[in-house]
Amino acid sequence: MRRRLLATTFALGALLLSSACSGSGDSTEEAATGPVTITVNGLPPDTDPVNRKNFEEDVTKFMDKYPDIKIEAKEGMMDPQTFSAKLAGGQLEDVFYVYFTDPQALIRKRQVSDISKYLGEFPNTKDLKPELLRIFSDESGHAYGLPSQNYSMGLVYNRELFKKAGLDPATPPRTWAEVREAAKKINALGGGVVGYGDYSKNNTGGWHFTAETYSLGGDVATQDGETWKAAFNTATGKQVLQQLKDMRWTDNSMGQKQLLEYSDLLQMMGSNKLGMYLGTGSDIVNIVNQYKGKFDTYGLGSIPDGKGTLGGGDGYMFKAGLSPAKIKAGLTWLSYKTVAPDRIAESLGRANKNKEPVGLPQPNIWVAGSPSDKTLVAERDKLKNVPVENFAPFAATETSIPLKLEPPLAQQVYAVLDVPMQKVLTDRNADIDKLLADAEAQVNGVLGAAK
Template sequence: MRWLPSLATAALAVLAPALAGAQTKIDFFFPVPVDGKLAREMTRLVKVYNDSQKDVSVTAVYTGSYDDTKLKAQAAASAGKPPAVVLMSANFVLDLKLSGDLISLEPMLKTDGTTRGQFLADFWPALHANATVDGELYAVPYQNSTPLLYYNKDHFKEAGLDPEKPPQTWAELVADAKKLTKGNGDSVERYGFGMPEGYDYMGWLMEALTMSNGGQYFNDEYGGEVYYDTPTMLGAAQFVEDLVFKHKVMQQGVVEAGGVSTNFLAGKTSMVLLSTGSLSFVRDNMKAAYGVAFVPRNVRNAVPIGGGSLVMFKGLNDEQKQAGWKFIKWLTSAETLAGWSRFTGYFAPRKSSYDLPEMKDFIAKNPDAKVALEQLPYAKPWFATYQTVAVRKALEDEMQAVLNGKKKAPQAIKDAQRNADALMKPYVDQTALKLP
C-alpha cells in the first residue's frame, strides 16, 4: 500500500496548476455619460487590473448612459446574472437600495477591520451623503463632478469683456451673454450661453440653479419629497425661459450635451455649463483660449455633486462578493483615482490623490483642474428619491416644454410637482404616519 501516498502526491501535483489558476469571474458595468475617450480608457484600466493579479477576472461591459446602466444592471440581476460591480449614477443609490437591488458594503468593511467612518475619512465630505443610506455604506465614490462654467476668452476680448473676469452672478451672466451673442439678420451666428437640456443633465443643472437661487431641490433625508413648485425653483425655471425668449442669448429647443460641447468648441456658443467630467475633452480639443469658473449665483454659491459611484448588486455568491470588493478597492485607490481624474477631468474623490507627486505636477500645469475642488465647499448632495429617474424626468419634461415654447415656467413647475408627487405616492403612503 506504500504506492498510495505517491499516487495522491502525483494527483495533487497534477491538480495544483489548475487550482492555482482558478479565477473568480465577474462582470463590471460602466457608463460613459460625458465627452471623451472614457470607454477605451476604462477598458484599458480593467486590463491593467486583470494583468496585475490572478485571483479575479473582470469583464468590462460598456452600458451607455447612467440611465441605461441602471436599467441594464437591474435586467441582468433579474435574469439571475447580476454584475458584481456597477459604476452607477451616485444619485441612484437611494432608489436602488429602496428597491432591494443593492447589497450593503458594511460586511466588507468589517472583514477588512475598518469602519464606515474610517473608510470614508479620505473621501471629500460632500460625497458622503450619496454613498450612504440609513447609516450604511452602499456605494464608493469613483468619478465625481460639479457643474462648471466654461467660457471662450477670445470671445470675451472681442466683446470688450475682461477674459479674466467671468460672470459671477446671474445678472452678470445675462449682461455678458448679450454682448457675446452675434446676430446676422434674422439668424444668430453665435449664442452667448448654452447648457445641456437632455435627460439627466437638465435635472442636474436645474438643481444647481435652484440651489444657487437659495433653495432646495429635494428633501435629502426623505425619499418622497421634492420642491419643484417653490419660489426658488420658479426663479430658476424663469431664468432659463428668459435666457431663450426674453434675452435671446440661448438657443431655443432642447440641445443635448454633445451639441452644447460641439457648439462651444466650434465657437458657436461663448459660455456653457458643463460637467467637470468634460474638462479633459475641452482641454484637448478647444483651439481658442478658454477659462473655467464657478456656476454663477443669484443668492448664493451652491452646486450639486454629480458623477458615479461603485455599487454591488444582490444575487452574488460569496466568491463574487469578495472579488467585486477587491476590484472596487483597486479602482478607488488614491493612485487609480488620480490617474482617472487626470485623464477625464472628474475630480478625484479621495483627498490623498492630490498628495501624489504626479497629481501636484498635473495641477500646477493645469490650474483649471482646481476650480471644481475650490467649488466643493459649496457642494450639496445630488438629487435622490424614490423612483429617482422618473421623478427627475417629471421636471425635465416640463422644462423641455418651456424651452420649446410650449409652456411657461410658472405652469411648468406646478405640473412637474403634481406628476412627481404621483410617482412618489407609493413610498409616501408606505412611510407617512396615518393617524385615525
C-alpha cells in the same frame, strides 16, 4: 445626468478612475486568503480599445500580485434597461457598478452585502470623503460599497469670446445676475454668436433646471420618511425660469434656435459661437475631441450663485449573500483599481502617454488635504498637459459649494421639467406659475413610485 458622464470619448470615469484613483498599497496583501474567484463588471467594450486595454492590463497585473484571487471581468456598467432583471435573476456580478442615485434603494431592499467590518483592513478607504461614503451606507453607518469617481457642474465659457467682448476670462461670472450681463455683451459681438445657451429637449432641460435650482439653494424633490414630493414650485423655481425667459426675450442673448440638447451646445462651443453654459470638465474634453476645440479656448468657473451644485458619480457595490472571502477579494480589487493612491503616478503617466487630458479640475473622491489627495494633486501637477490656469475659478470653489445629487427617478422627473424649460424659451407669453404648477402635479405622480 448619467448619459452625459458616459458619453465622452475620454469619459470622466476614464479620467478619474485611471488618473485619480487607481491603486493599492501593500496593506491589502493579506486581505483575501485562499483561492477565490470573483466576477466584476466595468470592462470597456471593444469599441473603446484604449480603455479596454488599460483595464485588461490592470486585471493581469492584479492577478500577478494576488495569485489567489481570480478576476472574471465582464463588459458593461449600469444599464437601467437590464439592471433590475439581472439583479432579480441572480446574474449580477459579485462587484458591480452603480450610479450615486442607486445605492440607497439597493440597501433598503437588502440586495447588497455589508462590507463595513472589512474596511479596517484597507486603510486607504479612510481618506475617502465621508459624504461620498455615506451614499453607500445605511442610516447606521454600515457600508455596502465604495465610490470610484464624482463630478460637479460649473460654468463652461469661451475665453476668446470673453476677451472680444471686453470681459476678463480670469474672472468669469459668479452670480446669475453677472451671467445675464456678460451674456448681453457677448451676444453683442454679432456674427451668430450666442451669449448663453441652455437645454430643453430629451430630458436635458429638466437636468439643467435642476442644476440651476440647486445653484440658488432650492430643491427639486424632498423626502419625508419613505415619501418623495416635488419641491420646485417655489420662488426659487420661478426665479430660474424668469431669468431664462428674460434672457431669451428681453435681452435676446440666448439666440433664436431653441429646443437644444446635449451635443448642440458642445458644437456651438467648438465653433466659437457660444459664450457660456452649465457643464463639467468632461464637456470640455468632448468639445476638444468631437468638435475640434482647443483646451486653450475654454474656461471652467464655479456654478453661478454657488449655493449648491448638481453632482453625481459612481462606485461599486457587493452583491447580497457574498462570502467573507469574496468580499475581501472584491475590496482587494477595488483597492487596487479605484481607491488607492500609490498607482496614481502610473495611471497619470499612462493617460499622458495616450494623449488623454491630465489636469482638469474635476472633484476627486479623497478628502482635501489627505495623503491620498496630496498625492493626486502633486502627481497631476507634474504630468498636466492642459492649461490648468483656465480652470482655476472652478478649482478654487469646488470644495466649498455643497454637492447635491439628482432626484430619485431622475430621468422621468427631467422629462416633465423639459416642458417649462421649452415653453419659456419658445413662447414669450409663457405663464411660469402655471407651468410650475402643472409640472409639480406630474412630478408628484412620478415620485409616488420612488421607494
